[in-house]
Amino acid sequence: MEIIRSIIVTLFVMIFTENIVFSRSLGTDTIVAVSKNKKSIFGFSAAVTYLCTVTNILVWLVERTFRSAADYQTYQPVFYICILCVLYFVTIMLVWRFMGDRIDHIRKYIHFAVFNSAVLGTMLLSSVDCRSLHEYIFYGLGSGLGYSLALYLTASVYDRLSSEKVPAAFRGYPLIMIYLGILSMAFFGLSGMPLGTF
Amino acid sequence: MPEQDQTQNKTSDYKFSPAANFLRKNPLLACGLAVSPAVLYANTLENAIILSMFMTALTFLSLTISSFIPRKIVYTSRVILYTLIGALMFVPIYILFSKIMPEKTVSMGIIAPLLITNPFIVSRSELQFFRESKGKMFADILTTLAGYDIAVIIIGFIRELLSTGGIGGQLYGIKYTFSGIGFPFGGFIIVGLLAAAVRLISRFFRRKTK
Amino acid sequence: MKNVNEKTDLQIHGNILLCLLVLLGMAVYYYGLRALVTAALSSAVCVFCDFICVKMRKRDIELSDLSSLCTGLAIALMMPASVPYYIIVICGIFATAIVKHCFGGHGCEIFSPACAAYIFAEICYSSEVLSYPKVFDYPDLSSAVSNDLFPSFSKTMQTASAAPVSDYEMLIGRCVSPMGTGIIVLLAVMGIYLMAVRISSFEVFLSQTAVYTLAALILGTGAAKIKYDLCGGMYLFVSIFIICRNAPKTLKGRIIYGICSGALIGIFRYCALAENPAVYAAVIAAPVGIMISDREAQRKEAAADAGAGSDSE
Numbered sequence: 128m129e130i131i132r133s134i135i136v137t138l139f140v141m142i143f144t145e146n147i148v149f150s151r152s153l154g155t156d157t158i159v160a161v162s163k164n165k166k167s168i169f170g171f172s173a174a175v176t177y178l179c180t181v182t183n184i185l186v187w188l189v190e191r192t193f194r195s196a197a198d199y200q201t202y203q204p205v206f207y208i209c210i211l212c213v214l215y216f217v218t219i220m221l222v223w224r225f226m227g228d229r230i231d232h233i234r235k236y237i238h239f240a241v242f243n244s245a246v247l248g249t250m251l252l253s254s255v256d257c258r259s260l261h262e263y264i265f266y267g268l269g270s271g272l273g274y275s276l277a278l279y280l281t282a283s284v285y286d287r288l289s290s291e292k293v294p295a296a297f298r299g300y301p302l303i304m305i306y307l308g309i310l311s312m313a314f315f316g317l318s319g320m321p322l323g324t325f
Numbered sequence: 326m327p328e329q330d331q332t333q334n335k336t337s338d339y340k341f342s343p344a345a346n347f348l349r350k351n352p353l354l355a356c357g358l359a360v361s362p363a364v365l366y367a368n369t370l371e372n373a374i375i376l377s378m379f380m381t382a383l384t385f386l387s388l389t390i391s392s393f394i395p396r397k398i399v400y401t402s403r404v405i406l407y408t409l410i411g412a413l414m415f416v417p418i419y420i421l422f423s424k425i426m427p428e429k430t431v432s433m434g435i436i437a438p439l440l441i442t443n444p445f446i447v448s449r450s451e452l453q454f455f456r457e458s459k460g461k462m463f464a465d466i467l468t469t470l471a472g473y474d475i476a477v478i479i480i481g482f483i484r485e486l487l488s489t490g491g492i493g494g495q496l497y498g499i500k501y502t503f504s505g506i507g508f509p510f511g512g513f514i515i516v517g518l519l520a521a522a523v524r525l526i527s528r529f530f531r532r533k534t535k
Numbered sequence: 536m537k538n539v540n541e542k543t544d545l546q547i548h549g550n551i552l553l554c555l556l557v558l559l560g561m562a563v564y565y566y567g568l569r570a571l572v573t574a575a576l577s578s579a580v581c582v583f584c585d586f587i588c589v590k591m592r593k594r595d596i597e598l599s600d601l602s603s604l605c606t607g608l609a610i611a612l613m614m615p616a617s618v619p620y621y622i623i624v625i626c627g628i629f630a631t632a633i634v635k636h637c638f639g640g641h642g643c644e645i646f647s648p649a650c651a652a653y654i655f656a657e658i659c660y661s662s663e664v665l666s667y668p669k670v671f672d673y674p675d676l677s678s679a680v681s682n683d684l685f686p687s688f689s690k691t692m693q694t695a696s697a698a699p700v701s702d703y704e705m706l707i708g709r710c711v712s713p714m715g716t717g718i719i720v721l722l723a724v725m726g727i728y729l730m731a732v733r734i735s736s737f738e739v740f741l742s743q744t745a746v747y748t749l750a751a752l753i754l755g756t757g758a759a760k761i762k763y764d765l766c767g768g769m770y771l772f773v774s775i776f777i778i779c780r781n782a783p784k785t786l787k788g789r790i791i792y793g794i795c796s797g798a799l800i801g802i803f804r805y806c807a808l809a810e811n812p813a814v815y816a817a818v819i820a821a822p823v824g825i826m827i828s829d830r831e832a833q834r835k836e837a838a839a840d841a842g843a844g845s846d847s848e
Contacts, residue, residue, distance in 0.1 A: 143802065152364040152509040156444060159357045201419055204438035208412035211442070212405040219401050234401075242408065242447040244361045244439050251435040283826035284645055292639035294521075294592060296528075300357045301520035305637055308513030309651050313818035315510055315658060317807040501621050505659040514633070521637075 134265050141269025147245050148277035148307070149314040151252075154245025158274075159303050162282040167236060172278050174240040176271025178214065179249045183267030185210045186250045187260050207250050215241040245274050280310060343468035349527040352469055353476040354520045358444040363477050364512030366436045370492050373481025375422075375429050377474035379437060382418050384445045387411040388466050391446070392455055400451070407450055411441040445469065480515055487511075544642075547734050548601035551776060554725040555608040558715040561708065566616035567673030569680075570714050576620055578607030580627030588636040602641050606630050609649035609776060612715025613769060613814070614656075615667040617680040622660050626652040645825060647777045650817045657811070665690070665810060667711045685711045689767030690810045698763060705766055716772035726775040735775050736782035742793030743774060743800070750801025764804060773813035781824055788827040796820040 147153050154175070161171050189206045193199050218237050223230050240246070249270040257263045281303065287293075288302045297305070342350070352358040362380070367373035391407045398406070419437060422430045430437070445454075449469070454462050485492055488507040490499035505511050562570040585603040589596050610626050630648035638644050657664045666684035674680040688710040691699060700710045708718030716722070729735040744765070751761045764770070778796050782789045796816050803812030 139806065144807065150509065152361050152512065153439075155360045155364065155513075156357055159360075201416060201423075204415055204441055205412045207438070208408050208441055212408060215405060216401065238404065238448070242404075242442045244442065247439055247442050248361075248435060251438055279826075280822045283829070284822050286829075287638070287643065287645060287825070290639065290643070292643045294637070294639070296521040296525045297517075297637050300355075301517045301524065302637060304357075304360070304513050304517030304520060305633065306645065308510045308517060309634065309646055309818065310822075311508075311510035311513055312505070312651070312654050312658065313815045315508060316654065316803060316809050316812075316815040501625070503625075503655075503659045505655060508658070517637075518633075 130261060134261065137262060137265045138269040138272070141266060142273040142276060143314070144317045146273040146277060146314055147249060147270045148274060149311040150318065151248060152307075152311070153248035154243050154274050154277070155307065157239050157243050157245070158278055158281050158307075159300055160239065161236070162278060162285045162303070165282055165285075168278055168282050170233075171236050171240060172271070172275035174218075174236065175243060175245060175274050176268065178218075178240055178243075178246045179267040179271035179274070180264060181267075182207075182210055182214060182246060182250050183253050183257075183263040184260070185214075186254055187257070187263040190254055203254070204251075207247065210250070211241055211247065245270070277307075277310075281307065343464050346465070346468040346472040347475065348472075348523060348530070351472045351476055351523055352445070352449075353473050353480075354516070354523040355527075357520075358449070359440075359473065360516060362436050362440060362443075363480055364509050364516060366433065367477050367481040367484065368488065368507040368512065369485040370478065370481045371429070372432075373478045375426065375433065376436065376481075377477045379418065379422060379433070380440050380443065380477075381470045381474060383411065383414055383440050384443060384470055385466060386414045386418070387446050388450055388454060389463075390414070391450060392459070392462060396455075404447065404451070407446055408442060411446045415441050445473075476519070480512070480519065483515055483519075484511060487515075543599075545599040545601065547780075548605050550729065550732060550734055551605050551780075552601055552608070554729065554776075555605060555612065555715070557725070558612055558718060558721060559608060561718050561721060562612065562616070562714040565670045565708065566668065566714060569674045569676055570611075570616050572676060573614065573616065573618065573620070573623055573714070574608055574611040577611040577623045577627055578604050580624050581607035581610070581631050584628050584631035585635070588632055589640070592636070592640070594640070597641075600641050602635075603631060606635070606648045606652075610652055613649065613653050613713050613772070614664065615684070616714050617663075617666070617668045617674045617682060617684055619660075619663055620678045622656050622663060625659075626656050629655050646818050646821045647781075650773065650777060650814050653811075653814055654818060657814075667713070669711060670709045687767070687810060688712050688717070689763075689769075692760065692763045692767060693808060693810075702762070705763070712767070713769065716769040717767075719766050719771060722771040722775060726771065729775060730779070735779035736789050736793075737779075738786060738789040739779045739782045739793040739796070740774055742790045743778065743797035746794050746797025747800050747804075750798065750805060754801060754805035768804065768809075768813060769811045770800070770813045773811075773817050777817045778813070778820060781821065783824060783827045783831055785831050788831050792820065792824050792827055795823045 141147070145151065148155060148158060161167060186207065189210065193206065215237070218241065219234065222233055222237065226233060249267055253263055253266045257266050284306065288306060289299045293302055346352065349355060353360065353363055359380070362376055366376050387407065387410050390410050394403055394406055415438065419430065454466055457465060482492065484506050486497070486499070487503050488505070488511065489496075490502045491497050503511070506515065559570065559574050562574070581603040586596065607627060610630060611623065614623065630652035634646055634648040634651040635641070635644050665687065667687055668674050668680070668682045668684055672682050674682050688700065688705070689712070698705070704710055706719045708721070710717055726735065726740070730737040730740065747765070747770075748761055751764050752758060783792055799816035799819055800812045803809040803815050809815055
C-alpha cells in the first residue's frame with residue numbers, strides 16, 4: 128500500500144509539480160522543433176517516455192554499482208552518456224529491424240529524443256532523488272509523461288502561435304517561449320512554494 | 326547497416342556567414358538552441374558568465390576533436406562518438422573549474438553535465454560545422470559560441486537587474502523589481518522578448534542594407 | 536443571416552463590464568475611495584497600453600473593443616484594496632502588452648490577460664498581493680497603506696477548524712478577501728444572468744463544480760467545509776467571468792473542458808494548497824479549451840466536406 132501511494136505521489140509530482148519542462152525548463156529545444164508537426168507528437172512523446180523510463184533503470188544499476196566509488200560525481204556524466212549511447216544504438220537497431228522502410232524518417236526523431244536534455248536531465252535528477260528501483264522507474268515514467276503533457280499543450284496551440292495575426296517579430300519561436308513562460312508561471316503555483324507573509 | 330551516410334559531400338547548401346551568428350542567426354535568440362541552461366541557470370550575470378565559459382570550453386574542445394573523426398564511419402556511430410568525446414572532455418574541464426571556482430561549479434548542479442549533449446555537439450556539428458573546410462569551421466564554431474555567450478550574458482544581466490535591482494550585490498536604486506524573473510518562467514519570458522527584439526533589429530538592418 | 540444566439544463583441548463585453556461595475560460599486564462601499572482609484576488606474580493603464588500597442592502595430596483602433604476595460608477592472612477586483620499602485624500598473628502592462636498583444640491582440644489571446652497578470656503579481660509581490668484590509672477599514676489613498684492587513688478568508692480556512700465569519704457574512708462579502716471576488720450573492724446573481732444570456736456556459740460551470748466538489752470530498756476538507764472552498768479562493772469570480780466564458784461550442788466539449796478545469800482547481804487547492812486555485816487553473820485550462828475547440832472545428836469541417844461530397848454524388 129505504501130509503495131502504491133509513493134508511486135502515485137511520484138507520478139503526480141513529476142507530471143505536475145516538478146514538470147520537467149515547466150519547472151526545470153529541460154527539453155525546451157525539442158518541444159519547439161517537434162510541436163510543428165502534429166502527426167509525430169504521439170510517437171515522439173512515447174519515445175521520450177520510453178527513454179526516460181529505460182535509462183532510469185540503467186541509472187539505478189550504475190548507481191548501485193558505482194555510487195560509493197571515489198570521485199564518482201566527476202565521472203558520473205560519462206557513465207550516463209554511455210547509457211544514452213548504448214540506448215541510441217539499440218533503439219536504431221530495433222527500429223531498423225521492425226520498421227525498416229521508415230527508418231530514414233524516424234531516425235531524426237530518435238536522435239532528437241535520445242539526445243534531449245529532458246532525458247539526460249531526468250537521469251541526473253533521479254540519481255539525487257531516488258533510491259529504490261520502483262522509484263527510479265516511476266520517476267522516469269512521470270518525467271516522460273510530464274514532457275508529453277508539455278508537448279501536447281504546446282502543439283495544440285502551435286498554429287495560433289505562428290499565425291498571421293501574431294506580430295511578425297513574435298511569430299513562432301519568440302512567442303513559444305513566452306507561452307511556455309506563462310504556463311510555467313501557472314505551474315509554479317503547483318510547487319507549493321510558500322507565498323505571502325502568513 | 327540501416328542508413329546510408331548522407332554527409333559525404335563537403336560542399337553543402339549551407340552558406341558560411343559568421344557575422345550572422347551574432348544577430349540574425351544567433352543560436353540562442355534566433356535558432357532556439359541550448360535554451361534550457363540559459364533559462365534555468367543564467368539568472369544572474371555571474372552565473373551567465375560561468376555558463377558561457379563552461380559551454381564554450383566544452384563545446385569547442387569536443388568539436389575540435391570530433392572534427393577528426395572520418396566521414397566514412399556511419400552517421401549513428403559518428404553521433405555516438407561525438408557525445409562520448411563530449412563526455413570525456415567534460416571530466417578535465419569540470420576538474421579545472423572545480424579548482425578555480427569550487428562553489429560556483431557545485432552550484433551549477435546538473436547544468437554542467439547537461440551541456441555534454443548540447444545541440445552544437447549533437448546536431449549542429451553534422452548539419453553545419455563539419456561540412457565546411459577546417460578554417461571556416463573554426464571561425465563558424467567560435468562565432469556561433471560567441472553569439473551564444475553574448476546572448477546568455479545579456480539574459481543574465483537583464484534577469485539579475487530586473488529581479489534584484491542591481492548586479493553582483495551592488496544595487497542601482499531601481500525602485501521596482503520583479504523577483505519572479507529569477508525563476509525559470511521569467512527566463513522563458515525574457516528569452517522570448519529578446520528573441521523578438523533580435524528579429525526586429527536584424528530586419529531593420531536588412532532593410533537598411535537593401 | 537446572423538444567428539440570434541451569436542452575440543457581438545460589444546454585447547458580450549458590455550454585459551461583462553456592467554457586471555464588473557456592479558461589483559466595483561460594492562467594493563467601493565466596503566473599501567472606500569481607494570477601490571475606485573485602483574480600478575480607475577488599472578483600467579486606464581490597460582486602455583492606454585492597448586492604444587499604444589495598436590498604434591505600434593499600425594492597426595485601427597476599434598472603439599467598440601471594451602476588452603481592455605474589462606481586463607483592467609478584473610485585475611483590480613482580484614487584488615486587495617491595499618495593493619500598491621505600482622503593482623496595478625505593472626499588471627496592466629503585463630496583461631495588455633505581453634499576454635494580449637504579443638499573441639495577436641483582441642480575439643487571439645490564449646490566456647486570460649487578467650489571470651496571467653494576477654499570477655505574475657502574486658509570485659513577484661506575494662506579501663502585497665496576498666494580504667488584505669478588513670471590510671469597512673478604509674485604506675487611505677497613498678500608495679503604501681498604513682492599515683492592518685490580514686490573510687484572506689480562503690487562506691485561513693485551509694487550516695482553521697471553524698470559520699471566522701458567519702455564513703451570512705461570507706455570502707455578502709464581509710470577510711477578508713480580494714475587492715470584488717468575495718461578494719458571493721452578487722456573483723451568483725451575475726453568474727445566473729451571464730449564463731441566461733449565454734455569455735458564460737452553464738454546462739462548464741456545472742461539470743467543473745461537480746468535479747471540484749468531488750475533489751474536495753476525496754482529497755480535501757470534507758463535506759462540512761466544501762461551501763468555504765466554493766465561496767472562497769476567487770472560485771466563483773474566475774469561473775463565471777473567465778473559465779466559463781471561453782467554453783468550446785459543443786455540449787460534449789464543454790463538459791470535458793469543465794471536468795478538466797474542475798480537476799485542475801481541485802489539484803491546485805488540495806495538493807498544492809494554493810490560496811487562489813481557480814486563477815492558476817484558468818491559465819492551464821486555456822490551451823485545453825483551445826485544443827477541444829480546434830478538434831470540434833476540424834470535425835465540423837470534415838462533416839461538411841463529407842456532406843458536400845455525398846451531395847455532389
